[in-house]
Amino acid sequence: xxxxxxxxxxxxxxxxxxxxxxxxxxxxxxxxxxxxxxxxxxxxxxxxxxxxxxxxxxxxxxxxxxxxxxxxxxxxxxxxxxxxxxxxxxxxxxxxxxxxxxxxxxxxxxxxxxxxxxxxxxxxxxxxxxxxxxxxxxxxxxxxxxxxxxxxxxxxxxxxxxxxxxxxxxxxxxxxxxxxxxxxxxxxxxxxxxxxxxxxxxxxxxxxxxxxxxxxxxxxxxxxxxxxxxxxxxxxxxxxxxxxxxxxxxxxxxxxxxxxxxxxxxxxxxxxxxxxxxxxxxxxxxxxxxxxxxxxxxxxxxxxxxxxxxxxxxxxxxxxxxxxxxxxxxxxxxxxxxxxxxxxxxxxxxxxxxxxxxxxxxxxxxxx
Numbered sequence: 001x002x003x004x005x006x007x008x009x010x011x012x013x014x015x016x017x018x019x020x021x022x023x024x025x026x027x028x029x030x031x032x033x034x035x036x037x038x039x040x041x042x043x044x045x046x047x048x049x050x051x052x053x054x055x056x057x058x059x060x061x062x063x064x065x066x067x068x069x070x071x072x073x074x075x076x077x078x079x080x081x082x083x084x085x086x087x088x089x090x091x092x093x094x095x096x097x098x099x100x101x102x103x104x105x106x107x108x109x110x111x112x113x114x115x116x117x118x119x120x121x122x123x124x125x126x127x128x129x130x131x132x133x134x135x136x137x138x139x140x141x142x143x144x145x146x147x148x149x150x151x152x153x154x155x156x157x158x159x160x161x162x163x164x165x166x167x168x169x170x171x172x173x174x175x176x177x178x179x180x181x182x183x184x185x186x187x188x189x190x191x192x193x194x195x196x197x198x199x200x201x202x203x204x205x206x207x208x209x210x211x212x213x214x215x216x217x218x219x220x221x222x223x224x225x226x227x228x229x230x231x232x233x234x235x236x237x238x239x240x241x242x243x244x245x246x247x248x249x250x251x252x253x254x255x256x257x258x259x260x261x262x263x264x265x266x267x268x269x270x271x272x273x274x275x276x277x278x279x280x281x282x283x284x285x286x287x288x289x290x291x292x293x294x295x296x297x298x299x300x301x302x303x304x305x306x307x308x309x310x311x312x313x314x315x316x317x318x319x320x321x322x323x324x325x326x327x328x329x330x331x332x333x334x335x336x337x338x339x340x341x342x343x344x345x346x347x348x349x350x351x352x353x354x355x356x357x358x359x360x361x362x363x364x365x366x367x368x
Contacts (some may be wrong), residue, residue, distance in 0.1 A: 001033045002074030003057075004067060005088035007039040010124045012088040013048065019086075021075075021136040022056035024097040030055055032088075035062030068194035068205040075188060079212050084182035085206075088113070089231040092180075093143035099226035100182040101215065105256070109183045109218040111175040112226030113160055115150040117142060120231035123239045142158055143229050150229060154264055158271045163222040167271065170278040171257040176210025180228045183213060202235065203242040203265075204249040211253050254342040254362045255265065 005012050049056040060077045062070045082104045103110045127135050157168040161167045191212040198205040252292045257278050262276035
């Protein structure tokens with residue numbers, strides 16, 4: 001398990017205490033990548049080493065070059081055959097680790113669905129002086145939905161809707177959320193890990209890994225017992241950072257589902273608008289809800305998405321694989337074809353070649 005952190009000691013403590021109370025049935029290790037913390041995180045980790053019921057966290061110095069680099073450093077230090085990436089502000093319930101371990105002998109990219117906890121800051125303040133047992137019990141109540149109001153953000157809503165078959169799998173790689181996702185180490189190394197070119201900004205470096213992992217043969221599963229709760233926190237420059245990283249994501253992968261992400265993740269975005277944009281006819285000149293930069297991207301001439309990929313040499317090989325898989329009929333793994341979407345006034349069927357970037361297995365087909 002790899003947990004990158006930077007100056008978030010209170011939420012990191014809650015994350016680690018909840019993990020220690022898992023009652024996991026097999027061996028595991030916890031690698032914490034301290035990426036330049038200045039708030040007493042090291043002292044906390046030293047103290048937890050003597051308190052925790054589970055394995056003592058092993059601390060790795062982070063390179064201080066962003067989330068992608070920190071996760072790569074943790075993966076390199078980890079010894080297991082399956083890597084679970086967990087953020088330093090995720091509460092998990094008993095059974096979380098077992099649910100990820102169920103796929104340890106498969107090529108599954110397993111994502112535990114996440115919900116947001118808007119009252120997290122006050123909850124952390126209230127439990128700042130709680131001992132490990134009290135904090136673990138409180139974290140279990142939150143994870144079980146018994147304390148505090150929990151919400152699902154738009155990305156998680158899309159992932160769960162695709163998993164449940166409520167919407168077509170327009171972006172199965174969206175399940176690669178770095179806050180709570182596991183995959184085989186061999187696959188992670190094969191695709192080159194997280195792209196450190198995303199730098200210090202927030203967003204998209206995990207989804208981009210998902211595109212490459214699925215093109216290399218991974219399939220998505222969303223096991224409910226692997227769920228977690230995100231201790232929601234403020235991010236004042238969220239949209240600016242995300243817009244810059246989305247530019248890089250779009251440059252690396254010319255997939256329509258990537259180009260349309262501002263309709264999902266931008267301010268005012270939503271699942272219905274995103275799915276319609278991915279499956280319906282391209283609408284020239286219609287602004288994205290993600291702000292002026294996103295609107296500017298949308299009104300440019302669309303990329304020519306050919307069998308040679310979007311023109312980025314280092315990604316041409318895996319994009320060719322994506323298109324080869326897309327030659328299968330609808331309903332099969334990686335298919336393409338006509339999908340019903342809501343467009344304009346009323347509902348109509350639109351014929352569109354829809355590229356699905358890799359295999360996707362709805363919940364009904366998931367078997368550990």
